[in-house]
Amino acid sequence: MTRGKLTLPEIGGQAEALKAAWEQLKKQEQWAQTFVGNAAYDEVVFIGSGSSYYQAQVMASTFKLWLGRSASALPSSDIFLFRDQSVARNRKVLLVGVSRSGESSEVILALDSVKDLPNWTTCGITCYEDSRLGRMTECLVSPLGKEQSTVMTKSFSSMTYMMQAAIALAAGGALPAEMESALELQGDIVERGRVFAESLVEANDFNKYIYLGMGAYFGLAQEVCLKLKEMSYVWTESYGTLEFRHGPKSVVEPGTLVCLLVSEQARSYELKVAEEMKAYGAFVLLVTTAKGEDTSFADAVFELGGGSLSDEARAVAYLPLLQYLGFYTAMKRGVDPDHPRNLTQVVKI
Template identity: 25%
Template structure:
């Protein structure tokens, strides 16, 4: 959730550190700080505020070695005393992402040794522990490794020492960390976005790795204390992909990037005809033989999994279970041998999801398939099969293009599964593929509704509560639409299967409860019309997004907008777009911080 960045260079690192933090602001934070080491001079600067505040106070600083941090409060309130970097003894400064589960025991032990704690954080224990283990030694890396052996929990850390201004140490367990390689300078960060303006040559550290960065190179030691070689890769992501450009917010920019993201995600799938080989060696046999599908995910990714359940069951007849990752791992049970477990994640570093994947392996002889947007994430390395989405960098906390490309990947998977199991005729498989090929153009058509949606948003911004209704694959999209409105507009919103109205939600309906309904031209249309009439009869204000040919069924509703596309099997994707726009423009009307909503973070790397 927090962001960390470090650098050692022949030139001043302060602008690099501040620019890196600015590019990590999307991860969510409430305080920021940096530390510099230079010729045995040690400088620490912390603010209970934004990176812009930190930059203003750091304008006169310079140094050739340093670390920086944006903190999202977990232990202790957001104030300067709890902000990072934290001081260990009189010469160690550290930054930390994650949670140290045994920090209380460490705090008691270190206090008994004479260390004085000045914050409420778990992170300060790391700093004092490293200082204690370093002692009179000259081996900073060994002290960090010794501390790692004592720490329980998930973390990524950066360490600098006044007595060793020629090096920066960083390490990871559970939380992501990437190295950036330069000429006469080296970097690390919790996300590649922080490093893109500096270098595109990256190394993703493995779990348990420790790296020592010097100006002229790096040294990596693995969890066993052995020198390790990790492959350096050129990251093919433009530095300006995390720049705002002509748009008002990153969320708006990313909504309008979705046609391109879908095109890129589909390129190889359309070329190969949505076949199992897209997912890696052994996929054909795994798809043909699996007795069941288990999907695990969190947040928007969970909603994508709920949509996929309809496709998979309808096209293959296989039973599909969809679980919230944080609940799955705490349920007892066994997985049927051969079950295909699909783990969906934008970052591939979500703590609950990784724990669920490992739990699934313990519960049976399963195959793990990852759908992820990051090529070298922990999830992708641990999976047996993989489909990489091509959403690119997503800065806004509320997922848009990452969610849509997950839906695309799951549609491709469901088609490939049906092909491998021979459960659909070739003509039907061809129609499914043709629908995908037309999707990018349909996305552009749906986004042309923005001005109409703005009028809805102007009205919606005056309400405190909203219901979203849908049926079949649009039920999960109702959940997703409600989540987006909650996340960024701070309006209490709930999504329901429309058939559930009479089982409770209808009691909430009156003139102060707007009800947003997504309508497709399918076999459930008549039933959905009845649900809408139930709302109208109670005085509810109904906002209908209707596919062409369904408008006549909704005379008399409060607002009716005919969308330009009949989505068919892909209606879940096309109807997602106006709901994203609705949440975005409602948030703009309310004046919220769209890209960085309160209390939330982009990457949830702790439980």
């Protein structure tokens, strides 16, 4: 088999990539205190493009909750093309560039556009320490996030986890221990997720795919939606869970997969939405900490464990199964998830 020979082991390497990110963060702990732990900034803005923008959303959501300070996530292009519409003037801003390769034109242009502004400071996170991003500003580096495949899988997980762990270190309390405990989930989830996803794809033929998530999981829902679209070329959409009920649910019919990333914070409300979609004929897949009577209506439930952890600390545990779903859908359709058409690993403008 030549199709998928790069992507499959990269999805499977996430547990090791997360552990390496944690060990590397211990060496860069001062980064956490200097940047995300520095209360002198009025606003922390996480920027990226494509998958990196979705990472930025998870990072900003985690930052606001755990540190209680203002943060936002923006596409990189908003900073160098629409900066004053995106970030209020006369604020002291920390701009955090997020890029797997560290070579994305848009994140480089964004950081370069603020380098001479008196109230702006930059930093970043990447998988390539010798990249342009790594050379132009101080970066966290995910050492095992490097990938050969075009699509982001273990790079997304490890970078997201590493930044969340840095925020946890800055916040202190029980959060660093939570992030370390989250590492214990990943190996088992990766293996069970592969088997579960392969079986699900083999047994079903869906014509529409919808991913739903809230809070930090909204960025994850957008990311796994993109993974399926990139790898298999099927049309899929993502929404905030309760927002989906306000118009978009009209597309639901038999043959629609509705996949819900269930939080513990909003579980009862989210499951009401999922049950409603089931009544419209959707095939409902729930990704959650644990099954219960409240999930019995669903067509498929994947249990993550980790119910004692906060939703944010458990975030990257949702990714392997849904990355595998994209992979096996691509394989079933006879396309190569390693080299999606029209795409390159680094996007330049």
